Amino acid sequence: MAERRNTIQLDAIKSAITTAGRPLSIEEILLESSKKVSTISLRTVYRVIRKLEEEGEVTAVTLPSQPDRYEPSEVADRHHHHFLCTSCDRLFDVDGCPGRLKSLLPDGFVLTEHELTLKGLCAACT
Amino acid sequence: MAERRNTIQLDAIKSAITTAGRPLSIEEILLESSKKVSTISLRTVYRVIRKLEEEGEVTAVTLPSQPDRYEPSEVADRHHHHFLCTSCDRLFDVDGCPGRLKSLLPDGFVLTEHELTLKGLCAACT
DNA sequence: CTAGTTGCAAAGCATTTGCCTGTGG
């Protein structure tokens, strides 16, 4: 049944996400895919992203007081952190990890995950 | 003009925040101060916390998908990070800092702040 | 022939506030 159609909107959205090299917000995805399909709507971006998310193709990145951003799951699955530019509000991936985290813990605490968000100015905003 | 009254509610809230030793959510503050003033209302917690925040006595801690939590500004001003227990949902302060963060940055990026959130199980939930 | 798209209006949703009546510092 589930006949799968390959629409230009789906294409534009997928391409936006994989090309960006950083997690994009719904608005950013809308903006970016508009360049290919000028009439694309916010509604469609939401619908497609939800579907890609369910299918496990994209993963959400959540920051405080910020809308979720999305990146390809294969990128998200590689352990990494993020850099938020406080000027242009764009989020970037940062490879590597400071390590030595367990030594920060109080006694009796067990560490299972951690999130590091760096903030400052990106190269374009410096 | 601003006649200042020292109510038992204000007392209970201040005491809850300073005694906890960790950032408390509005709900947690309500719960904790209820032990001293059983009739205290959510409305009052909000009103008092806002005032203390404006006066710079308490500082908000914001996490993704979590209500804000509050701690005394003197604690917040000492650079530290947080540990979120994924079982009891309580947030703890963690002293120290992994360092070596600048080396993670791409070229041309300028680092001004960073936030580290550790997650796992607290001593009580292990 | 239908999955997919649009566009807008409306629905979440969780936190925060307004208001108005009491009350206690």
Add this chain to the structure above:
DNA sequence: CCACAGGCAAATGCTTTGCAACTAG
């Protein structure tokens, strides 16, 4: 006597969706 507390109901501020009519794979 007036700043503050209490109790709801309602606003707020987003992000997300429902719907019904179109469009295109």
